[in-house]
Amino acid sequence: MWRNIAGFSKAAAATAAARTHGSRRCLSTAIPGPCIVHKRGADILHDPWFNKDTGFPLTERDRLGLRGLLPPRVISFEQQYARFIESFRSLERNTQGQPDNVVSLAKWRILNRLHDRNETLYYRVLIDNIKDFAPIIYTPTVGLVCQNYSGLYRRPRGMYFSAKDKGEMMSMIYNWPAHQVDMIVITDGSRILGLGDLGVQGIGIPIGKLDMYVAVAGINPQRVLPIMLDVGTNNQKLLQNPLYLGLRQPRLEGEEYLEIVDEFMEAAFTRWPKAVVQFEDFQAKWAFETLDRYRKKFCMFNDDVQGTAGVALAGLLGTVRAQGRPLSDFVNQKIVVVGAGSAGLGVTKTAVQAVARMAGISFAEATKNFYLIDKDGLVTTERSKLDPAVVPFAKNPAEIREGASIVEVVKTVRPHVLLGLSGVGGIFNEEVLKAMRESDSCKPAIFAMSNPTLNAECTAADAFKHAGENIVFGSGSPFEHVQLENGNVGHVNQANNMYLFPGIGLGTLLSGARIVTDGMLLAAAECLASYMTDEEVQKGILYPSINNIRHITAEVGAAVLRAAVTDDIVEGHGDVGPRDLSHMSKEETVDYITRNMWFPIYSPLVHEK
Numbered sequence: 001m002w003r004n005i006a007g008f009s010k011a012a013a014a015t016a017a018a019r020t021h022g023s024r025r026c027l028s029t030a031i032p033g034p035c036i037v038h039k040r041g042a043d044i045l046h047d048p049w050f051n052k053d054t055g056f057p058l059t060e061r062d063r064l065g066l067r068g069l070l071p072p073r074v075i076s077f078e079q080q081y082a083r084f085i086e087s088f089r090s091l092e093r094n095t096q097g098q099p100d101n102v103v104s105l106a107k108w109r110i111l112n113r114l115h116d117r118n119e120t121l122y123y124r125v126l127i128d129n130i131k132d133f134a135p136i137i138y139t140p141t142v143g144l145v146c147q148n149y150s151g152l153y154r155r156p157r158g159m160y161f162s163a164k165d166k167g168e169m170m171s172m173i174y175n176w177p178a179h180q181v182d183m184i185v186i187t188d189g190s191r192i193l194g195l196g197d198l199g200v201q202g203i204g205i206p207i208g209k210l211d212m213y214v215a216v217a218g219i220n221p222q223r224v225l226p227i228m229l230d231v232g233t234n235n236q237k238l239l240q241n242p243l244y245l246g247l248r249q250p251r252l253e254g255e256e257y258l259e260i261v262d263e264f265m266e267a268a269f270t271r272w273p274k275a276v277v278q279f280e281d282f283q284a285k286w287a288f289e290t291l292d293r294y295r296k297k298f299c300m301f302n303d304d305v306q307g308t309a310g311v312a313l314a315g316l317l318g319t320v321r322a323q324g325r326p327l328s329d330f331v332n333q334k335i336v337v338v339g340a341g342s343a344g345l346g347v348t349k350t351a352v353q354a355v356a357r358m359a360g361i362s363f364a365e366a367t368k369n370f371y372l373i374d375k376d377g378l379v380t381t382e383r384s385k386l387d388p389a390v391v392p393f394a395k396n397p398a399e400i401r402e403g404a405s406i407v408e409v410v411k412t413v414r415p416h417v418l419l420g421l422s423g424v425g426g427i428f429n430e431e432v433l434k435a436m437r438e439s440d441s442c443k444p445a446i447f448a449m450s451n452p453t454l455n456a457e458c459t460a461a462d463a464f465k466h467a468g469e470n471i472v473f474g475s476g477s478p479f480e481h482v483q484l485e486n487g488n489v490g491h492v493n494q495a496n497n498m499y500l501f502p503g504i505g506l507g508t509l510l511s512g513a514r515i516v517t518d519g520m521l522l523a524a525a526e527c528l529a530s531y532m533t534d535e536e537v538q539k540g541i542l543y544p545s546i547n548n549i550r551h552i553t554a555e556v557g558a559a560v561l562r563a564a565v566t567d568d569i570v571e572g573h574g575d576v577g578p579r580d581l582s583h584m585s586k587e588e589t590v591d592y593i594t595r596n597m598w599f600p601i602y603s604p605l606v607h608e609k
């Protein structure tokens, strides 16, 4: 058992993955409540939310005017499920030996077609097979999907607001057919994973993140909304592509840009005042600017800045535990962060704050053991035109020279941790990794957090091969565990914000918090950091298996909710008021959260005109 960084909450939650159920649209009951539908016949078959395909029982076929529109035999949900899994496995067999990209896109297509047809079955196969399917609907395949989006596009999903819609958004928002929206993920496509500016094609990211919200956090899929804010693109290849589906103009800048985002935020919160908005994959300058601009005004957070920071902090604390040292030793860890963008700066700032808090020193003093490297090398005070956001972390050039390379910094500093958020594949090369063998840590940690796979700073196999078999390893995209020469298995952690953003959104939503506070974000990180047992952490396992992600998400959601109560910003959710929330014990909060997580099962459909 260990105490967390703030020292106020208790350690490791049980890791047993409690399956969390909650019936469709009603709270968890053994028999699902009926679902009111305002359409009949073929219209129902074409609505993926209501459609049960061959699963419609005969009585429902009668009631809903479906008789004759389906083959006569009724197939059970379990049979439909098995049928889909079999077609997926057969696709795997039939594409063996084909290039990875071709196989990945084929898998994405088959899942996407199911999503378009039958949401209940889609989310059920996602939940039950999250380890296999997350890499398809999320990183890395989602990156490939975004790159090829204009060609893959078949039917719309989510909403598109473009620079041409200025002045119209307040009415456009009412075009969205669902009455209630709980979770919105928005991007402007300007920094999609490590793939750069993909313009309108970046819509794949909000779709993938919201799929995770449904599968992992149990957000009702009828209440999620992916948003693309198309303000143009600076990607010349896209601008020249005749099939490109976005605005063919350079990106708006300055006030013109902010006016578009302002207008969207006003429109969205006017229609759905209780929604939570997640900003995703905005280029650094707009990520920071919009976070500053909206975080006190709207219920929003930036996943790349804040979600990533929490996951990285949990990983950094886990690294200290993996060394067999007390958590208080975190203040002595030397940490090199490569990449000073929205993610790298968010991580560095949060980790420095944690050191300052633990050691009882100022933020400035706490930066001593942190080294920040960007595309021009080590950031020092000598650099001309220093970005104000990196100023607090700039080193004295007397310690190491301005612009020093990664390998130079690693050799000089002998860091405990080397963490990459640069978006540049392979920059933790053999020389850099070998230099980590001289680390002052008995268990050096390497986090290659950039996505997708080809943009990772190094592969898992190379990290264990060159940096040594005793390292702790984390990567943003999944890699296979590594068979080590010493007979052990080199564990690969997926250091990805997917372990936090679903719980942050869920806890915020179910508390009815007006805003997302630092206290809520810290609680999320602490919950993740304390989730693993000492025994697991000693083996280099810092995060739960993705198979347990629904469980950790409920725990994170509860931690976020309780922090919101502490910060006195909750307004309640549905029938549950702020007083009810504040009287819940920790266990009751987890129970409240899990009972409100949607779970895909067919409900009886009842037609109403």
Ligand SMILES: NC(=O)c1ccc[n+]([C@@H]2O[C@H](COP(=O)([O-])OP(=O)(O)OC[C@H]3O[C@@H](n4cnc5c(N)ncnc54)[C@H](O)[C@@H]3O)[C@@H](O)[C@H]2O)c1
Residues within 6 Å of the ligand: 191, 192, 193, 194, 195, 283, 284, 303, 304, 308, 311, 338, 339, 340, 341, 342, 343, 344, 345, 373, 374, 375, 376, 377, 420, 421, 422, 423, 424, 427, 449, 450, 451, 452, 455, 475, 476, 477, 495, 496, 497, 498
């Ligand atoms: N694992 C996760 O959960 C997670 C979360 C957020 C972002 N990311 C990944 O992190 C990467 C960066 O995201 P971001 O939003 O910070 O991007 P960004 O564009 O804001 O920042 C990139 C940073 O990397 C630096 N850089 C570029 N080339 C470099 C080089 N050769 N050497 C050293 N530094 C270099 C840039 O100067 C910049 O500071 C992306 O690949 C993204 O997918 C991962």
Ligand SMILES: O=C(O)C[C@H](O)C(=O)O
Residues within 6 Å of the ligand: 138, 139, 192, 193, 194, 281, 303, 304, 450, 451, 476, 496, 497, 498
């Ligand atoms: O999308 C991910 O997989 C993580 C992160 O948000 C990223 O931008 O890379």
Ligand SMILES: [Mg+2]
Residues within 6 Å of the ligand: 193, 280, 281, 303, 304
């Ligand atoms: Mg992101």
